[in-house]
Amino acid sequence: MAAVATRVLTPGQIATFNRDGFIVLPDVLGDNFLSRLRANLDDLLRNGVATAAENADFSIERADGATSIRKINNFIRYGEVWWELAGHPMIVGATRDLIGSEVRLHHTKLMVKPPYEGSAKEWHQDLASYAPREEHPRLITQGRAVTPEDAPLVAAQTYLDDSTPENGCLQFIPGSHTWGLLDAATLSRDEPMPGATVVEAPARAGSVALFHCMILHYSAPNLSPHPRRGPIVQYMPGPEDVRVPLKDNSGRVAGHGHRF
Numbered sequence: 001m002a003a004v005a006t007r008v009l010t011p012g013q014i015a016t017f018n019r020d021g022f023i024v025l026p027d028v029l030g031d032n033f034l035s036r037l038r039a040n041l042d043d044l045l046r047n048g049v050a051t052a053a054e055n056a057d058f059s060i061e062r063a064d065g066a067t068s069i070r071k072i073n074n075f076i077r078y079g080e081v082w083w084e085l086a087g088h089p090m091i092v093g094a095t096r097d098l099i100g101s102e103v104r105l106h107h108t109k110l111m112v113k114p115p116y117e118g119s120a121k122e123w124h125q126d127l128a129s130y131a132p133r134e135e136h137p138r139l140i141t142q143g144r145a146v147t148p149e150d151a152p153l154v155a156a157q158t159y160l161d162d163s164t165p166e167n168g169c170l171q172f173i174p175g176s177h178t179w180g181l182l183d184a185a186t187l188s189r190d191e192p193m194p195g196a197t198v199v200e201a202p203a204r205a206g207s208v209a210l211f212h213c214m215i216l217h218y219s220a221p222n223l224s225p226h227p228r229r230g231p232i233v234q235y236m237p238g239p240e241d242v243r244v245p246l247k248d249n250s251g252r253v254a255g256h257g258h259r260f
């Protein structure tokens with residue numbers, strides 16, 4: 001195993017992540033780097049609407065006659081600056097503290113919530129998208145026997161804008177990453193788990209939210225005049241450290257992405 005170079009998180013932060021399934025690291029990126037990321041994204045968004053019909057990476061949303069891009073899959077394909085983000089020493093180091101010395105790229109996606117238009121992302125667990133559908137019944141039946149350690153994948157969402165309750169910051173149910181893979185059909189829109197505590201996770205621009213792939217999370221529509229742009233890099237350990245079947249976002253067996 002490669003030597004672990006940095007320890008970014010404190011033992012307290014690691015314990016919080018293991019208990020709650022998420023943490024927010026404030027002010028990870030400086031203004032300069034943020035400006036470069038925003039400039040690249042502005043270009044992508046300007047050109048993206050025109051090319052979206054031919055490029056499946058760009059997901060379009062239409063509201064009130066307006067057309068906007070809601071999501072860019074595989075954003076890492078669109079500029080060296082995104083590789084810099086994915087390989088950022090603080091983000092990779094923090095992820096390494098959570099999942100072990102081998103940190104690999106699983107996939108990237110950039111969530112764009114334009115002012116007034118960005119829609120909700122309904123309650124879900126990311127693992128439901130990564131585990132092949134034919135495996136769901138077996139995994140769901142196992143309940144809590146499918147533990148967070150069986151699927152130690154961590155998403156890092158970096159905020160290019162302040163992420164607030166008004167523009168659709170992430171909301172989590174702390175501890176739900178220990179509940180196993182849930183049957184998505186049973187999750188209601190407004191109250192995914194009756195009686196469960198929901199917490200909002202606002203974050204200033206430049207901050208990074210780290211969350212486990214089994215935590216229940218949601219983001220509300222953007223009702224504000226401010227955008228909320230949040231690239232997500234999904235990291236995984238080496239395939240031998242994942243104990244559930246897993247595919248990447250091209251449908252291949254996961255575990256062969258870039259190693260940081």
Ligand SMILES: O=C(O)CCC(=O)C(=O)O
Binds near residue numbers: 111121217218219
């Ligand atoms: O950023 C968002 O709006 C939601 C992101 C999310 O929940 C996801 O991609 O799994």
